[in-house]
Amino acid sequence: MYKLMASLLLGTSLTCAAAAAPANAKPYEHVLLISVDGLHAVDLANYVANHPQSTMASLQKTGVFYPNAVTTNPSDSFPGLVAQVTGGTPAVTGVYYDDSFDRSYFAADSKCQGNPGIEVNFAESIDIDDTRLDAGGTPGKPMTQIDPAKLPRMLVKGECKPVFPHDFVRVNNVFEVVHQHGGRTAWSDKHPAYEWLNGPSGTGVDDLYALEQDSLIPGSKVKTTGSFKAEREFDAAHVKAVINEIKGFDSTGANKQPVPALFGLNLQAVSVGQKLPKAGPGDDAGLIGGYADANGMPNSGLAVQLDFVDHALGELVGALHDSKLDDTTLVVIASKHGQSPIDPSKFQPTDEDPYTKMPGYAFHIADDASLIWLKPEERAKALTAATEYLKDQGKALGIGQLLTSNQVALAYQDPASDTRAPDFIVTVNPGVVYTGGKKIAEHGGSNANDRNVALLLSNPSIPPRTITALVQTTQVAPTVLQALGYDPKELQAVQKEATQALPGTPF
Known part of the structure; x- marks a missing residue:
């Protein structure tokens, strides 16, 4: 159990020791x-x-x-x-x-200048035209449907390059x-x-x-x-x-x-x-x-x-x-x-934007869980205060379990060194949904x-x-x-x- x-x-994973x-x-x-x-x-x-x-x-x-x-x-x-x-x-x-954060990426229009660390949303937001069924391109040819100008950027050997979706996953398939x-x-x-x-x-x-x-x-x-x-x-x-x-x-x-x-x-x-x-x-x-x-x-x-x-x-x-x-x-x-x-009977609609006031806040995604990232340049100073904020707001936000940065490091990767791992992962009480009432x-x-x-x-x-x-x-x-x-x-x-x-x- x-x-x-x-x-x-x-x-x-509960898999055995050998592949x-x-x-x-x-x-x-x-x-x-x-x-x-x-x-x-x-x-x-x-x-x-x-x-x-x-x-x-x-x-x-x-x-x-x-x-x-x-x-x-x-x-x-x-x-x-x-x-x-x-x-x-x-x-x-x-x-x-689907919608996350990378501490090493830059915004699409940044020319890789300024502090790195941005939201990475590989969904309709990178379409040429997300109001159209064909996304503004030709179905069957995804590169005609994706707008490179909307993609995040990364520095590769000093050159600012777009990050296509296939660049994102770290392992083969x-x-x-x-x-x-x-x-x-x-x-x-x-x-x-x-x-x-x-x-x-x-x-x-x-x-x-x-x-x-x-x-x-x-x-x-x-x-x-x-x-x-x-x-x-x-x-x-x-x-x-x-x-x-x-x-x-x-x-x-x-x-x-x-x-x-x-x-x-x-x-x-x-x-x-x-x-x-x-x-x-x-x-x-x-x-x-x-x-x-x-x-x-x-x-x-x-x-x-x-x-x-x-x-x-x-x-x-x-x-x-x-x-x-x-x-x-x-x-x-x-x-x-x-x-x-x-x-x-368990459905509990909750504020869909609950974390923006926490110290050092950079980005979060909240559906019926929350992944939260702090600004990389403020993380070291803000981490303790951010942790206390989440603990104080736990009841109001329907938090069932809070994985702190140390716990995220044990379960996934260390947010202090990995560019993707969230600083916090919030598990909600069963039935809590972050929504404005449309779902x-x-x-x-x-x-x-x-x-x-x-x-x-x-x-x-x-x-x-x-x-x-x-x-x-x-x-x-x-x-x-x-x-x-x-x-x-x-x-x-x-x-x-x-x-x-x-x-x-x-x-």
């Missing part, structure tokens, strides 16, 4: 990785129980289900997916959140390994900033199809995330891109290409269904988001989104079958993060609802099995490489953190 609680609170052994053969020709953001283990279990004829139920009947899988801490989208594709936690990847072995790779996601999947080499993903989730719904001033229907349509476009790839085309369907050895997509419909309180543009007026009770019974809006995801999975599985690829493809369903709270759930924290996510491996040849052991989503990465016949030790994070492949796999 102590090891489980330590893992949930600090994000440490997974190299695969001896090539069990599968393809791996299709599907990230369903927000999908808890209980959501998957409930849906299968209540919809025994569903695609999710069918996949579980030919798969290995891990009901006690946990994602990273912090449990945000970037570190959550980084874990699945690198095998590493933020301690080695350097990725703590599964797409790079597969690509380097000659396999084709593809991915579809919610921002062009997911160009970071190219990895440090900059060449990991052959076909990266990204639309902008924070674009405006045509004819309105509402973002895609403000409508259940708009989010389903957003996801449907990514499903179509992957089906094109299954059929032997690129993501746009315009050019013939080999079916990728490693490919997949992210689905956002469930996450929006959990966070959006009521109907938006194009929705049936009576739809309500979130959960009805602590057992995970979905309200009408979330139920529609879950049904959509099941249908989307059916389309993908059907396309694999039609292309005679179902037997040779391992389907991996995972989640970057969960969502908190499930129990609506009813969030992710990013270390509570069980944030971290206990769905994880399922499926193929027609796999006998159904449920493995109740605690596993980490970092274990997806070495499992993917083993499934394709590659050595997991080709991943730098697997070596550094001794990450094992998932237990109970038939390969």
